[in-house]
Amino acid sequence: MKPDNTSKYAANRLSVAPMLDWTDRHCRYFHRLMTKETLLYTEMVTTGAIIHGKGDFLAYNEEEHPLALQLGGSNPEDLAKCAKLAQERGYDEVNLNVGCPSDRVQNGRFGACLMAEPQLVAECVAAMKEVVDVPVTVKTRIGIDDQDSYEFLTDFVSIVSEKGGCEQFTIHARKAWLSGLSPKENREIPPLDYPRAYQLKQDFSHLTIAINGGVKSLEEAKAHLQHLDGVMIGREAYQSPYLLASVDQELFGSNAPVKKRSEIVEEMYPYIEAQLAKGAYLGHITRHMLGLFQSMPGARQWRRHISENAHKPGSGLEVLQDALAKIPKELNV
Numbered sequence: 587m588k589p590d591n592t593s594k595y596a597a598n599r600l601s602v603a604p605m606l607d608w609t610d611r612h613c614r615y616f617h618r619l620m621t622k623e624t625l626l627y628t629e630m631v632t633t634g635a636i637i638h639g640k641g642d643f644l645a646y647n648e649e650e651h652p653l654a655l656q657l658g659g660s661n662p663e664d665l666a667k668c669a670k671l672a673q674e675r676g677y678d679e680v681n682l683n684v685g686c687p688s689d690r691v692q693n694g695r696f697g698a699c700l701m702a703e704p705q706l707v708a709e710c711v712a713a714m715k716e717v718v719d720v721p722v723t724v725k726t727r728i729g730i731d732d733q734d735s736y737e738f739l740t741d742f743v744s745i746v747s748e749k750g751g752c753e754q755f756t757i758h759a760r761k762a763w764l765s766g767l768s769p770k771e772n773r774e775i776p777p778l779d780y781p782r783a784y785q786l787k788q789d790f791s792h793l794t795i796a797i798n799g800g801v802k803s804l805e806e807a808k809a810h811l812q813h814l815d816g817v818m819i820g821r822e823a824y825q826s827p828y829l830l831a832s833v834d835q836e837l838f839g840s841n842a843p844v845k846k847r848s849e850i851v852e853e854m855y856p857y858i859e860a861q862l863a864k865g866a867y868l869g870h871i872t873r874h875m876l877g878l879f880q881s882m883p884g885a886r887q888w889r890r891h892i893s894e895n896a897h898k899p900g901s902g903l904e905v906l907q908d909a910l911a912k913i914p915k916e917l918n919v
Contacts, residue, residue, distance in 0.1 A: 708750030
């Protein structure tokens with residue numbers, strides 16, 4: 587059962603970015619313990635994996651709502667099929683990846699290279715919207731290679747919104763270089779241009795526009811929300827996850843008390859025990875928790891103990907309990 591979302595704010599007011607190899611369902615469960623309101627995204631899943639893969643690429647924990655599935659693909663029929671499956675499985679949103687610059691993604695004709703084909707993106711969005719009732723959204727860049735003018739971006743948004751019916755865009759405020767830079771470099775080297783996203787919202791005031799790229803604190807998020815409808819936080823939410831613990835209070839008006847870090851760890855215990863009983867490996871879960879005590883006394887010992895022990899055969903809750911004991915109790919965190 588999905589929880590009742592009675593917040594006066596849309597979930598996309600703050601979201602955690604889809605991050606390959608990071609935002610899996612263990613990570614999302616952990617993040618959800620800290621914030622009930624934030625929109626969480628899956629890692630990007632290709633249409634080919636969903637349609638032809640042997641695993642269940644749509645699996646998630648019911649506690650993760652509100653939850654968006656990010657799809658990679660460029661075939662309207664395949665995307666429609668996957669969007670319909672996503673809605674049937676209970677996802678709250680389907681998002682099309684038009685931002686990833688990796689060679690592997692380009693070879694599959696999806697990701698950032700699709701910015702050069704706005705008519706195709708519009709067809710993809712329209713095909714998905716035709717078969718689902720949940721929002722169909724697009725995550726994109728501000729440009730690609732030398733096609734980085736404001737006009738290029740507005741042409742893309744105009745076509746995808748008018749012909750595809752897309753009403754919500756998340757703008758990664760950097761352009762992407764499709765060759766010469768790695769995905770990691772593409773997240774760091776092209777300069778951020780927040781004013782361009784602000785201008786986009788002014789020129790397309792009827793659309794929901796969120797921003798992504800370089801946001802490291804809730805104070806920065808609040809500043810962006812003076813200009814935009816939503817903010818997506820990426821690496822910072824993963825590497826310093828405790829910033830999510832005060833999101834509901836700071837951005838969504840919640841009166842609930844902010845959880846302590848130790849509470850969050852202990853609330854993970856039943857989930858971990860259940861996952862271990864199903865054959866999961868402890869290290870696959872605890873790797874997402876390493877940054878919980880970032881910049882605090884004992885943080886290094888916490889990370890080190892988990893890193894050195896969670897991968898061992900038969901390791902269980904005692905690894906986390908022993909790691910937690912390395913955080914000075916007088917801190918009361």
